[in-house]
Amino acid sequence: MPRVPAASPKAAAALALVSELQHRFxxxxxxxxxxxxxxxxxxxxxxxxxxxxxxxxxxxxxSVNVSSxxxxxxxxxxxxxxxALSTIIHPRxxxxxxxxxxxxxxxxxxxxxxxxxxxxxNASHEDPAQTRRFADALAGAAxxxxxxxxxxxxRYFFIPAxxxxxxxxxxxxxxYSAGDFDAELALARxxxxxxxxxxxxxxxxxxxxxxxxxxxxxxxxxxxHTLYLFQVLTLDRGTTSGLLVHDQNDLGIMxxxxxxxxxxxxxxxxxxxxxxxxxxVRTVVATLPDLAPAPVTDPVRLALARVVRAHYRAHPEALExxxxxxxxxxxxxxxxxx
Numbered sequence: 001m002p003r004v005p006a007a008s009p010k011a012a013a014a015l016a017l018v019s020e021l022q023h024r025f026x027x028x029x030x031x032x033x034x035x036x037x038x039x040x041x042x043x044x045x046x047x048x049x050x051x052x053x054x055x056x057x058x059x060x061x062x063s064v065n066v067s068s069x070x071x072x073x074x075x076x077x078x079x080x081x082x083x084a085l086s087t088i089i090h091p092r093x094x095x096x097x098x099x100x101x102x103x104x105x106x107x108x109x110x111x112x113x114x115x116x117x118x119x120x121x122n123a124s125h126e127d128p129a130q131t132r133r134f135a136d137a138l139a140g141a142a143x144x145x146x147x148x149x150x151x152x153x154x155r156y157f158f159i160p161a162x163x164x165x166x167x168x169x170x171x172x173x174x175x176y177s178a179g180d181f182d183a184e185l186a187l188a189r190x191x192x193x194x195x196x197x198x199x200x201x202x203x204x205x206x207x208x209x210x211x212x213x214x215x216x217x218x219x220x221x222x223x224x225h226t227l228y229l230f231q232v233l234t235l236d237r238g239t240t241s242g243l244l245v246h247d248q249n250d251l252g253i254m255x256x257x258x259x260x261x262x263x264x265x266x267x268x269x270x271x272x273x274x275x276x277x278x279x280x281v282r283t284v285v286a287t288l289p290d291l292a293p294a295p296v297t298d299p300v301r302l303a304l305a306r307v308v309r310a311h312y313r314a315h316p317e318a319l320e321x322x323x324x325x326x327x328x329x330x331x332x333x334x335x336x337x338x
Contacts, residue, residue: 063255124224
C-alpha cells in the first residue's frame, strides 16, 4: 500500500524541513550514497528513507536518515507522531572527525509537542580549532540555548565506565518547546544548517593534503570506534527506545555504528560496567566476528539489534542505567519512537 502521510500539519512541516536538510547534507558530503526506504507497518504508519555510504576512500560509514511515523488511527497510543533527521558520519582518515546530528519533533496524543536537538563532534584525534569552530557555529545558531545545551550534552554523552565523554563538543536540548511552532522550526533549521555546513567544511579541511595515516593513528581510531559502539549499545536511550518499539528499521537505527571495532578491547570493558550491563557487553562481544579488527557488517548490525532488544526486554531495570539529561521525555521513558 502507498505510504500514508501524517495528518498533523506540524509533522508535515517538520518532515519537509528534515528532508531538505537530508538532501543538503548528502549533497555537501559528495560520494556515492544509496537510498533505502523502509515502512512502518507496510506504510500504514509512515516510514522513512536513509542514505548510506560505507567503505569508500572518504567514509568508513555514513548514514543520513529521515523518518516520519504516526499513529492517528490508534488512539490508545500515547504517541501521535514523530519526525526526525538522524545522521552519523565516520570518515576513513583518522584525522577527520566524526559527527552526529539528530533533530526530531514529537507530538503526543494529548496535544503536547516538543523538539529534540542534538549535534556533537566526535574525534579520535582532536583538533582544538575545529572543536571551537563547530561549537561556535552551533552557539551562533542558538545563542540562548548554547550554554545549557553544552552542559546537557556533556552529561548525556558521558561514559561512566571510561571516565570520559563520547565526543569533543556536544549540543543537546531535550523536550524543547517555545510555544511558537514557526519559531521552533526556524531554530531547528538554523541548527541543522550550522551543523551540516560547518562539518562539511571541517571534513574538507581535514582531508585536504592529509598524509596517509600512520599505524598509530589507525590504532587510535579503532579504539575510538570501539568506544563509540560501546556508548551507543550500552548507554544511548534513543537507540534503545527505537529498537524496543519495533524491528522494522534495525539497520537504520544501527547505522551509527562504525564498520570496525576492537573486540578484545570491548571485552575488557565488561569488567567496568555494573550488572546486568556486563552481560550485555559480553553478549555483544560474542556476536561480533572473532577477527582483529572485527567487522561490523549489516548482518552483524541486525544481530546486535536483536541482542540489545532481548537484553532490555529481559532486564527492563537496566534502562535506568542509560544516559539522560535533566529531562527524560515520556516517549523515551516509554521506549520512545524512531
